[in-house]
Amino acid sequence: AQTVTQSQPEMSVQEAETVTLSCTYDTSESDYYLFWYKQPPSRQMILVIRQEAYKQQNATENRFSVNFQKAAKSFSLKISDSQLGDAAMYFCAYRSAGTGAQKLVFGQGTRLTINP
Amino acid sequence: SAVISQKPSRDICQRGTSLTIQCQVDSQVTMMFWYRQQPGQSLTLIATANQGSEATYESGFVIDKFPISRPNLTFSTLTVSNMSPEDSSIYLCSGGGGTGELFFGEGSRLTVL
Incomplete structure (x- = not known):
């Protein structure tokens, strides 16, 4: 079974600075998806960024980018120019690309605080 | 993308009762899942x-x-039966296609007294 590990329960960063959240995963599959979701106090799970395992290029979405190291099974999220609205729980998630109903497997989460 | 709505948003229930949570998607989705998120924890399918x-x-x-x-590709319900305080959690509905990301509802916060 696949597992996702986030080793940083909490992180903090000064507004406008850059922060990196870590994620590692374990799988024997070669084709899969990786995601970062954000959960603010409103509880809504919001997709931040996605990465297809077959793509070597790291995904970017505005201020958010990932460092995907497939061999190392590492998938970190970098947030540049941090803003107060970035404060939230961040979850790393894995989803198999195989057939059938493929669920999301989540890491434990990292609580990100933005200091003004 | 898909927009997912859940009802109720929150509820307070008595021990031993049951509650049904509804999940409505604004478009047909292949997959639908129900997750539980206990206080301060991650999501569990x-x-x-x-x-x-x-x-x-x-x-x-x-x-x-x-x-x-x-019953169809846009609607699902989850019932939490014979509730106990240990069932106090956020329950989240999610949906999507066979590949790629899943979209989530805003969650239903359940408190059992």
Whole structure:
């Protein structure tokens, strides 16, 4: 079974600075998806960024980018120019690309605080 | 993308009662799932909601406790039966296609007294 590990329960960063959240995963599959979701106090799970395992290029979405190291099974999220609205729980998630109903497997989460 | 709505947003229930949570998607989705998020924890999959057939439950979750229906491609319900304080959690509905990301509802916060 696949597992996702986030080793940083909490992180903090000064507004406008850059922060990196870590994620590692374990799988024997070669084709899969990786995601970062954000959960603010409103509880809504919001997709931040996605990465297809077959793509070597790291995904970017505005201020958010990932460092995907497939061999190392590492998938970190970098947030540049941090803003107060970035404060939230961040979850790393894995989803198999195989057939059938493929669920999301989540890491434990990292609580990100933005200091003004 | 898909927009997912859940009802109720929150509820306070008495021990021993049951509550049904509804999940409505604004477009047809292949997959629908129900997750539980206990206080301060990550999301744990309860079951996959299968259209027109019995849901597929994860280890530790049973149909008698968490009956699920999915009559069509845009709607599902989760019932939390015979509730105890340990069932106090956020319950989240999610849906999507066979590949790529899943979209989530805003969650239903359940408190059992």
